Amino acid sequence: MRVISVIGSSSANEEEYEVAYRLGKELARRGIVVLCGGRTGVMEAVCKGAKEEGGLTVGIMPSYDGHEANPYVDIKINTGMNWNRNPIVVASGDMVVAIGGHYGTLSEIAYALILGKLVVGYRTHRVEGVKEVGSLDEILKEVDAFYSC
Amino acid sequence: MRVISVIGSSSANEEEYEVAYRLGKELARRGIVVLCGGRTGVMEAVCKGAKEEGGLTVGIMPSYDGHEANPYVDIKINTGMNWNRNPIVVASGDMVVAIGGHYGTLSEIAYALILGKLVVGYRTHRVEGVKEVGSLDEILKEVDAFYSC
Amino acid sequence: MRVISVIGSSSANEEEYEVAYRLGKELARRGIVVLCGGRTGVMEAVCKGAKEEGGLTVGIMPSYDGHEANPYVDIKINTGMNWNRNPIVVASGDMVVAIGGHYGTLSEIAYALILGKLVVGYRTHRVEGVKEVGSLDEILKEVDAFYSC
Amino acid sequence: MRVISVIGSSSANEEEYEVAYRLGKELARRGIVVLCGGRTGVMEAVCKGAKEEGGLTVGIMPSYDGHEANPYVDIKINTGMNWNRNPIVVASGDMVVAIGGHYGTLSEIAYALILGKLVVGYRTHRVEGVKEVGSLDEILKEVDAFYSC
Numbered sequence: 001m002r003v004i005s006v007i008g009s010s011s012a013n014e015e016e017y018e019v020a021y022r023l024g025k026e027l028a029r030r031g032i033v034v035l036c037g038g039r040t041g042v043m044e045a046v047c048k049g050a051k052e053e054g055g056l057t058v059g060i061m062p063s064y065d066g067h068e069a070n071p072y073v074d075i076k077i078n079t080g081m082n083w084n085r086n087p088i089v090v091a092s093g094d095m096v097v098a099i100g101g102h103y104g105t106l107s108e109i110a111y112a113l114i115l116g117k118l119v120v121g122y123r124t125h126r127v128e129g130v131k132e133v134g135s136l137d138e139i140l141k142e143v144d145a146f147y148s149c
Numbered sequence: 150m151r152v153i154s155v156i157g158s159s160s161a162n163e164e165e166y167e168v169a170y171r172l173g174k175e176l177a178r179r180g181i182v183v184l185c186g187g188r189t190g191v192m193e194a195v196c197k198g199a200k201e202e203g204g205l206t207v208g209i210m211p212s213y214d215g216h217e218a219n220p221y222v223d224i225k226i227n228t229g230m231n232w233n234r235n236p237i238v239v240a241s242g243d244m245v246v247a248i249g250g251h252y253g254t255l256s257e258i259a260y261a262l263i264l265g266k267l268v269v270g271y272r273t274h275r276v277e278g279v280k281e282v283g284s285l286d287e288i289l290k291e292v293d294a295f296y297s298c
Numbered sequence: 299m300r301v302i303s304v305i306g307s308s309s310a311n312e313e314e315y316e317v318a319y320r321l322g323k324e325l326a327r328r329g330i331v332v333l334c335g336g337r338t339g340v341m342e343a344v345c346k347g348a349k350e351e352g353g354l355t356v357g358i359m360p361s362y363d364g365h366e367a368n369p370y371v372d373i374k375i376n377t378g379m380n381w382n383r384n385p386i387v388v389a390s391g392d393m394v395v396a397i398g399g400h401y402g403t404l405s406e407i408a409y410a411l412i413l414g415k416l417v418v419g420y421r422t423h424r425v426e427g428v429k430e431v432g433s434l435d436e437i438l439k440e441v442d443a444f445y446s447c
Numbered sequence: 448m449r450v451i452s453v454i455g456s457s458s459a460n461e462e463e464y465e466v467a468y469r470l471g472k473e474l475a476r477r478g479i480v481v482l483c484g485g486r487t488g489v490m491e492a493v494c495k496g497a498k499e500e501g502g503l504t505v506g507i508m509p510s511y512d513g514h515e516a517n518p519y520v521d522i523k524i525n526t527g528m529n530w531n532r533n534p535i536v537v538a539s540g541d542m543v544v545a546i547g548g549h550y551g552t553l554s555e556i557a558y559a560l561i562l563g564k565l566v567v568g569y570r571t572h573r574v575e576g577v578k579e580v581g582s583l584d585e586i587l588k589e590v591d592a593f594y595s596c
Contacts, residue, residue, distance in 0.1 A: 001223050033224060058207075058224060064240045064264055064380070074150050075182060075207060077226050078240035081379045082362070083561055087531050087554075091213045091227035106574065107534075107557035113550045114530055115213055127553065127572075213529070230528045231511070232412055236382050236405075252411045255425065256385075259405035263381055274425075276404065299521050331522060356505075356522060362538045362562055372448050373480060373505060375524050376538035389511045389525035413511055 002147060003033040003058070005093025005117075007108045008042025008101045008124070016100040017045040019122060019136050023097065024049025024057075026140055033058060037089050038069045038076060042099045047072035060089045087111040095146050097139055098124040118146060151296060152182040152207070154242025154266075156257045157191025157250040157273070165249040166194040168271060168285050172246065173198025173206075175289055181296075182207060186238050187218045187225060191248045196221030209238045236260040244295050246288055247273040267295060300445060301331040301356070303391025303415075305406045306340025306399040306422070314398040315343040317420060317434050321395065322347025322355075324438055331356060335387050336367045336374060340397045345370030358387045385409040393444050395437055396422040416444060449594060450480040450505070452540025452564075454555045455489025455548040455571070463547040464492040466569060466583050470544065471496025471504075473587055479594075480505060482540050484532070485516045485523060489546045494519030507536045534558040542593050544586055545571040565593060 004027055008020060024046035027034050034050040036043040038059020047057040051072045059066070059073035062085055066076035079085040086104060090096050090112040098109055098121045105124060112119045113129045120142045121130040133139055153176055157165060173195035176183050183199040185192040187208020196206040200221045208215070208222035211234055215225035228234040235253060239245050239261040247258055247270045254273060261268045262278045269291045270279040282288055302325055306318060322344035325332050332348040334341040336357020345355040349370045357364070357371035360383055364374035377383040384402060388394050388410040396407055396419045403422060410417045411427045418440045419428040431437055451474055455463060471493035474481050481497040483490040485506020494504040498519045506513070506520035509532055513523035526532040533551060537543050537559040545556055545568045552571060559566045560576045567589045568577040580586055 003224060056205075058226075060226070066241075075152060075184075075224070076241065077207075077209070077237060079237050079382075080240055081237075081382055083558065084377075084379055084531060084534050088226060088228050088230075091229055092225065103557045103560045103576075107554050107561065110550045110554035110557060111530065114554065125574075129550075228531075230531055232409065233382060233385050233526075233528055252408045252427075256405050256408035256412065259401045259408060260381065262401045263405065276423075278401075301522060333522075354503075356524075358524070364539075373450060373482075373522070374539065375505075375507070375535060377535050378538055379535075386524060386526050386528075389527055390513075390523065 001033050002031065003035050003093050004143065005090050005096045006034060006036045006042065006046040006099065007089060007096060007105050008099035009105060010039045010041040010043065012041035012045060012100055016042055016123065020045035020099050021049040022136050023099070023139060024055065025053045026136070027143070028053035028055025030143070032143075035060070035089065035093050037085070038066070038073050040070060042101070044070035044072060060085050060092070083107070090117060091115055093117070095120070095143070097143075098122065098130070100124055118142070150182050151180065152184050152242050153292065154239050154245045155183060155185045155191065155195040155248070156238060156245060156254050157248035158254060159188045159190040159192065161190035161194060161249055165191055165272065169194035169248050170198040171285050172248070172288060173204065174202045175285070176292070177202035177204025179292070181292075184209070184238065184242050186234070187215070187222050189219060191250070193219035193221065209234050209241070232256070239266060240264055242266070244269070244292070246292075247271065247279070249273055267291070299331050300329065301333050301391050302441065303388050303394045304332060304334045304340065304344040304397065305387060305394060305403050306397035307403060308337045308339040308341065310339035310343060310398055314340055314421065318343035318397050319347040320434055321397070321437060322353065323351045324434070325441070326351035326353025328441070333358070333387065333391050335383070336364070336371050338368060340399070342368035342370065358383050358390070381405070388415060389413055391415070393418070393441070396420065396428070398422055416440070448480050449478065450482050450540050451590065452537050452543045453481060453483045453489065453493040453546070454536060454543060454552050455546035456552060457486045457488040457490065459488035459492060459547055463489055463570065467492035467546050468496040469583050470546070470586060471502065472500045473583070474590070475500035475502025477590070482507070482536065484536050485513070485520050487517060489548070491517035491519065507532050507539070530554070537564060538562055540564070542567070542590070545569065545577070547571055565589070
């Protein structure tokens with residue numbers, strides 16, 4: 001199965017939420033599994049979009065019981081490791097899309113780059129090695145190019 | 150989604166392999182996701198059985214890239230944490246089935262009991278708190294009873 | 299530096315507490331660092347004993363800030379990983395001494411054996427591979443034999 | 448005990464190595480424990496400096512056996528978690544000093560800021576929330592101010 005990690009803030013603004021939501025729909029239409037940190041904000045939006053198109057969603061949860069999962073997570077991976085779950089989120093995707101985000105997202109970007117993953121960034125931290133894009137269309141172009149390689 | 154963690158040795162004997170394989174089939178028929186450590190032996194057998202019935206399988210992998218996954222793992226959760234992934238395996242299932250197994254399995258049984266999970270054991274370590282059973286049918290009875298509660 | 303991991307229940311009974319306390323004293327007299335899970339019970343007792351003899355103690359803490367450390371921990375390693383810290387406790391000692399204990403201790407014994415550590419057990423889980431002893435003197439004989447090898 | 452986490456690249460340039468080495472000496476003179484990732488570069492330099500002044504050093508190691516520790520690490524905390532050990536490095540210090548560094552250091556800076564730690568940065572990643580300084584003297588001023596508060 002193809003899996004993309006989507007990362008971003010748990011307190012996304014309206015515009016980030018909308019982009020993540022539409023990204024979730026598009027990934028699901030392509031049959032790509034959406035994997036994320038399983039919480040609110042960007043994580044909720046991308047899962048919600050994916051579910052509305054019949055996609056499959058995976059949440060890498062901070063707790064041992066996944067109680068904090070958003071309602072659109074199908075499979076909860078319960079780590080019990082709090083923030084230390086972050087490297088698992090990016091290691092489990094074929095590539096990574098970052099939308100907005102704060103320090104948690106920054107730690108994930110850093111781990112994705114350590115692991116040599118393609119990181120596509122939309123209005124996120126400016127880090128050397130991240131491929132910055134300015135629209136959902138550009139994110140999708142990167143996704144499609146990645147898998148056609 | 151309903152998810153069951155299946156644990157056991159990476160070097161299962163023929164009989165353990167057969168039970169795990171048939172368990173995988175039965176779980177898939179019930180629409181239950183099979184989650185395991187993603188490697189050989191019992192983990193491979195249960196994934197193989199599940200896939201032959203069109204089920205969904207998740208492997209919690211020791212490495213960062215999941216190269217060690219058996220061919221029947223659909224979704225690889227790449228932890229990069231080696232043996233330290235074990236608590237995640239049991240925390241992510243609604244209940245746990247142990248088939249045979251060595252020290253890795255023992256660590257998982259211990260974590261499952263710490264977390265208050267039902268652990269059904271088939272020819273595995275004798276630990277207070279594990280519900281011992283003697284056949285695949287008895288495993289399935291426990292599974293069905295668990296979800297009908 | 300020589301480091302021994304001491305594991306056991308956070309709710310030790312009086313006798314376990316006494317043995318762990320006296321073990322801490324003896325380890326400190328030998329210049330051996332005491333490493334443990336940093337909490338109450340056996341962990342507190344062994345740290346207390348070590349400090350009374352001027353020893354050095356290390357606690358591998360479940361939380362990110364070590365607030366749950368007993369007062370005799372010198373160096374807090376704050377993992378933020380809750381129970382998932384257990385493999386770190388045993389991996390960081392040259393050898394392991396288990397005194398009493400419940401499921402957390404069982405997970406640590408399992409990890410110690412996975413990693414090929416000598417595990418000396420005093421009134422703890424009966425697991426193949428653990429060297430069972432019946433007194434503090436016998437624990438110390440194992441410690442002294444280990445380092446003189 | 449007072450503990451400072453020192454982070455930075457495993458492949459430090461000469462100037463970074465020198466600053467880290469002198470920082471290690473100064474921390475040891477103040478009786479502050481040096482905690483780091485235990486490897487080469489900045490980590491080796493700061494441990495070397497600390498040991499030359501009789502200080503105590505702790506390395507949070509990627510492996511299960513600490514074979515990769517630099518020769519100046521007193522106490523090896525063997526995590527077996529590879530890069531996932533990074534949050535433990537910063538969580539275990541009262542404050543954090545970053546000297547140079549690549550993506551691993553960036554992940555540690557992100558975690559330190561998540562956890563609300565003071566991060567003093569010398570020629571490292573520019574991240575909002577990091578207190579940038581330009582010399583060893585300025586690092587030490589921050590250290591002294593931190594503990595006198």
